Amino acid sequence: MRTAAVIGTGLIGTSAALALAGRGVVVHLVDHDAERVRTATALGAGTEEPPEGPVDLAIVAVPPARVAGALAAAMESGLARGYLDVASVKGGPRRELEALGLDLSGYIGTHPMAGKERSGPLAASADLFEGSPWVLTPTRDTDTEVLNLALELVALCRAVPVVMDADAHDRAVALVSHTPQLVSSMVAARLREADETAVRLCGQGIRDVTRIAASDPRMWVDILSANPGPVAEVLSAIAADLDETVRALRALTSAEAGERREGVSGIEDVLRRGNAGRARVPGKHGAGPAAYEVVAVLISDRPGELARIFADAGRAGVNIEDVRIEHATGQQAGLVQLMVEPAAVTALGASLRERGWSVRP
Numbered sequence: 001m002r003t004a005a006v007i008g009t010g011l012i013g014t015s016a017a018l019a020l021a022g023r024g025v026v027v028h029l030v031d032h033d034a035e036r037v038r039t040a041t042a043l044g045a046g047t048e049e050p051p052e053g054p055v056d057l058a059i060v061a062v063p064p065a066r067v068a069g070a071l072a073a074a075m076e077s078g079l080a081r082g083y084l085d086v087a088s089v090k091g092g093p094r095r096e097l098e099a100l101g102l103d104l105s106g107y108i109g110t111h112p113m114a115g116k117e118r119s120g121p122l123a124a125s126a127d128l129f130e131g132s133p134w135v136l137t138p139t140r141d142t143d144t145e146v147l148n149l150a151l152e153l154v155a156l157c158r159a160v161p162v163v164m165d166a167d168a169h170d171r172a173v174a175l176v177s178h179t180p181q182l183v184s185s186m187v188a189a190r191l192r193e194a195d196e197t198a199v200r201l202c203g204q205g206i207r208d209v210t211r212i213a214a215s216d217p218r219m220w221v222d223i224l225s226a227n228p229g230p231v232a233e234v235l236s237a238i239a240a241d242l243d244e245t246v247r248a249l250r251a252l253t254s255a256e257a258g259e260r261r262e263g264v265s266g267i268e269d270v271l272r273r274g275n276a277g278r279a280r281v282p283g284k285h286g287a288g289p290a291a292y293e294v295v296a297v298l299i300s301d302r303p304g305e306l307a308r309i310f311a312d313a314g315r316a317g318v319n320i321e322d323v324r325i326e327h328a329t330g331q332q333a334g335l336v337q338l339m340v341e342p343a344a345v346t347a348l349g350a351s352l353r354e355r356g357w358s359v360r361p
């Protein structure tokens with residue numbers, strides 16, 4: 001990638017622009033707030049000058065409710081060869097784009113799983129995405145070239161690509177991002193009218209739990225409005241836990257020894273389930289090179305082939321850690337290199353062969 005445009009020079013757009021500019025890509029910066037473009041330019045994220053011709057990739061980093069409009073305008077002006085957005089929800093913006101009747105083969109929805117509770121270019125940093133998952137949601141219509149450009153962006157930002165279906169992504173982030181935001185806000189909201197003597201005692205525990213409660217409410221209204229069902233489901237499971245826990249705490253005050261024992265076991269249960277869940281939270285993937293092995297597969301140069309192979313790898317229960325695609329110029333085929341954990345190589349190869357793929361020895 002030689003050139004890119006970033007539309008929306010806030011936290012995410014400026015961070016991506018800084019990473020690209022730092023690796024030699026010429027980045028053109030656009031925002032409807034001129035002050036934000038000036039700030040991002042001053043930080044070294046790129047140039048305010050419009051490009052002379054289409055750039056390689058346009059990155060739309062505006063609030064979720066603005067994504068479809070900003071993308072449509074960029075596509076209609078022929079700004080780029082490929083387009084992607086970085087919004088925290090994927091199903092809604094895609095459906096809005098479909099409703100506009102645009103040709104979406106040149107577009108891919110993406111979502112970097114890294115951010116901050118602060119907005120704007122001054123909060124940006126070139127290393128924001130390093131070692132974090134970056135979700136890509138190709139469909140059968142996505143051009144291979146656009147998927148390649150998105151993979152290149154992820155690699156230049158030193159993030160880890162994760163391929164998913166848009167609606168599966170939205171259900172997953174309801175659990176790991178959207179509900180935690182609400183729970184953090186609710187805990188922090190208890191402090192609003194708390195006694196000053198209590199607030200003065202805030203230690204690291206409450207700082208950890210409430211950091212994201214400082215996030216921009218307008219942005220989060222947008223995000224939650226685009227994913228209400230899955231978030232309500234997770235939140236109602238938490239509400240059931242809350243009811244149980246309140247019952248257990250009340251039982252602790254009972255004069256009855258048996259009831260008190262039940263109270264203790266209820267509390268212990270919620271804490272132990274918490275330990276088990278927390279143990280599943282992965283550490284950051286880290287920027288260091290991982291010891292992955294390659295499964296190389298020949299694919300024909302037809303729309304949807306990549307999405308199909310990713311789906312088949314998913315069916316085999318194998319996590320793709322990284323992807324490279326080699327195209328022989330003038331040929332109707334390419335070689336996809338799927339990087340996986342060494343233990344998964346044999347199973348993935350066998351499963352892909354079974355599904356008719358030509359796996360290179």
Ligand SMILES: NC(=O)c1ccc[n+]([C@@H]2O[C@H](COP(=O)([O-])OP(=O)(O)OC[C@H]3O[C@@H](n4cnc5c(N)ncnc54)[C@H](O)[C@@H]3O)[C@@H](O)[C@H]2O)c1
Nearest residue numbers: 008010011012031032061062063064087088115116119120
């Ligand atoms: N904040 C996070 O932690 C995080 C993480 C991953 C993804 N995201 C997603 O990234 C996107 C940007 O979030 P952010 O945190 O960088 O927000 P931000 O408020 O820091 O930046 C958004 C920028 O978009 C600009 N903008 C709004 N509408 C526009 C339009 N129509 N045309 C041009 N510019 C426009 C705003 O002026 C602002 O500078 C959102 O879709 C969000 O869901 C956020």
Ligand SMILES: O=C(O)C(=O)C[C@]1(C(=O)O)C=C[C@@H](O)C=C1
Nearest residue numbers: 088112113114115116117177212
């Ligand atoms: O760490 C933070 O401050 C975040 O808000 C990051 C976070 C997250 O939930 O992990 C928040 C929303 C984004 O869509 C992606 C990342």
